[in-house]
Amino acid sequence: MSKYDFESIIDRRNSNSVKWHVADNELPMWIADMDFATAPEILTALQKKITLGTFGYEEPDDNYFDAIIAWFKQRHHVNIQSEWLNFVTGVIPALSSVVRRLSHVGDNVVVMTPVYDIFFHSIENNGRHVLESPLKYDTDTNHYEIDWHNLETQLAEPLSTLLILCNPHNPVGKTWSQKTLSRLLLLCRKHGVTVVSDEIHGDVVLGEPSYQSLLSLPVEQLHNAVVIFSPSKAFNVAALHAASVVVPDKSLRETVMRGINNDELAEPNLVALEGSMAAYQKGEKWLDALIEQLQYNRHQVEIFLHDHLPQLKFASENATYLLWLDVSAVTENSSDLVKHLRKTTGLVLSAGNIYRGNGEKFVRINIACPRQLLSDGLMRLSRGIKTYANVKQ
Ligand SMILES: Cc1ncc(COP(=O)(O)O)c(C=O)c1O
Incomplete structure (x- = not known):
């Protein structure tokens, strides 16, 4: 038996929950x-912050970034350099900002479908086209694979500038291997396409094969990589609005961060930093x-x-x-x-x-x-x- 409580039913109706905004019988x-x-441990950190009572402007300090770096090193054997790492207020706001910054109106953004629907909004609401490369579904195993031939055709389209990867992949619940990630990055590079990897589900993997971050690849392969993640899915803290954007390549990072700053996504809310630090350090x-x-x-x-x-x-x-x-x-x-x-x-x-x-x-x-x-x-x-x-x- 776990010492934590995963059995009590919390009444989330009338709590501003999007999920529980449903009829009584639903x-x-x-x-x-x-x-x-x-x-x-996260609740304690949030309570402490509320007790302080002052909620002025905030910025993340070195301790915040160190907590994230240590988490990735210990849990995922991934080395993140502190200068690659930036605070953002959410995965999707950051993704939309990256779309605006790294592509032009009318460009193609490639996605492997079926995939998290909000990717389509980030692309289409910014005047870009969704270029689908459907995953191949095997009706015997009920599993999906990348259709490499189709993917290369889509990446080779002259207007294809970005690929948004869901790693692990929502909704098909799949982790991507290092070999696959490496092949994908090289293929994108060949066609001048930047890969934006949404790794929000990375900490919720229920067995082998484990989550492999794009950042686990050798740094020489990461010139066209942007990685975004957050503790929100694993720790159930979506409303904290705390996420990270990691860009190893210096010039790509400067371009991405100009967009993030213009879009005012680098400013934490009153509990974002304490909540996510507690997750990474004590959760x-x-x-x-x-x-x-x-x-x-x-x-x-x-x-x-x-x-x-x-x-x-x-x-x-x-x-x-x-x-x-x-x-x-x-x-x-x-x-x-x-x-x-x-x-x-x-x-x-x-x-x-x-x-x-x-x-x-x-x-x-x-x-x-x-x-x-x-x-x-x-x-x-x-x-x-x-x-x-x-x-x-
Ligand atoms: C793949 C994926 N990315 C992003 C999000 C949402 O991220 P955020 O709330 O940080 O914008 C979700 C939520 O379900 C998701 O499944």
Whole structure:
């Protein structure tokens, strides 16, 4: 038994939670935050800061950056030089800023779909084009791989200037190996494309193969690399708005940072620094316990699908607490299925089509919740899938 509490149900309704802004009978298992309280060490740090009572302008100091550097070294065997590292207020704001700074209106930004939907907004809302390179889906193994031939064709397009990588990959729950990352960087370099690697899920990997940061590659290979990460997914602190952008190449870094500063993304809020420092310096034991809990939850879903819903296929690999379920035996239109589930059972899932690629045959379910909620969700899923089949007959 873990000394941390992953079983109590916290009433998040009426707490400004985006996830829990749902009707009384509904159970949200969609957006990527967790229904667990964060690490007690983080709560203590935040309380101390609030008690101080003054909330003027802040800036990160060396201790802040040292905490991040030490975390990456110990946990991921990655060396980050302090001058490469900068504070930003969120992964997506930083990503959008990088898109504006490193590409022009009308350029192509390549993404491997299905992928985190907000990437499309960062690209399209800034007047750039999304150029999809769909991942190859193997219907025997239910796993995805990069389609290298297609990817090279997209990168070779004259207007392709950036590739946004999701590492580990949301929603298909996949870590990328060092070999793959190295091949990807070299291919991008050959075609004059910069890689922006979103590594927000790096600390939530539930087994081997482990997360490999782009920063684990030799520094000579990192001239066209920008890496963005944050403690927000692993420690459930999205509302802290604390993230890091790491750019090893000096001239690329100066260009990126001019954008970040112009976009005013380098200014922490009142608890961002204390909260993330506590995560990196004192949160490791809690994170290990969380991962055990998530492994347990994931296993429960596997057993449940095997016993009660064999028509759904488990398509996630080992990363993230978001499971990617192949519903192609039930529907070709997951958005329709998700609407049916919500209407008839109150279960709120993410429809796979928002992630583009072959997402219309998938749903995404967030399993980062106490066991009781997970069982409730699975029962609703089972009921909804059965009635959906009847409705469609
Ligand atoms: C891949 C990915 N990147 C970024 C984010 C959000 O990052 P932030 O809240 O720091 O903007 C999420 C949230 O789900 C995500 O899954």
